[in-house]
Amino acid sequence: MLTLPRPLDVPFTDTSAEALRFSLDHDRIAPLAARTIDVPTEAVPIGTEAAPPLTLTLTIIGSSHQAILGESAADAFIETFACLGEDADGSSPARPNWDREDVRHGRWAGFTEHRFTATRTRTDGDFPTAAAEVLAASAGRALTAETHLSVAFPGQPGALTALTLTCARPERIAWQSWHCYPQHQEIVHSSSELRRSK
DSSP states (O other), X not given: OOOOOEEOSSOOOOOOGGGOEEESSOOOOOOSEEEEEEEOOOOOOTTSOOOOOEEEEEEEOSSOEEEEEEETTEEEEEEEEEOOOXXXXXXXXXXXXXXXXXXXXXXXXXXXXXXXXXXXXXXXXXXHHHHHHHHHHHHHHSSSGGXXXXXXXXXXXXOEEEEEEEEEETTEEEEEEEEEEGGGTEEEEEEEEEEOOO
């Protein structure tokens, strides 16, 4: 059963897919909507200490998102894909490498590799219908109804953002997002994952 997006009583203010920036260094941004999901950890042999509990919080910030991996109530990792503008020093976070996978290595609560891909598609014709198809696709890829989050913005038919957790295993966490820009007839889809070294 398709869950309808949560309607928000805030204006749709994001500009366009062209303004989106990708960062693993940005601080938390106050969300308009959020969903926190418990992430399974490795089975622990008897007599050894359990790993700290992990959560993944999917947040919607306008037609943008953050995915935040938490370890023992602290932020271990933050992925930001948003219209960020310029930093205080006049610099701007990186533009996404459209249609190409971006792979980064680091240490985030035991995960050592982050993969990110973003595509943008121009939609000719009826945008609200295309946005409804996005909503159905995002809900269909969710592990459960509790791992899917979507919001709709007033004033622009088809203005919605959706996030879905698609994999939650001890060695791999994956999620996807959809950002719909009716004023430009564009839909942005991103796929992300965190992996542990083998």
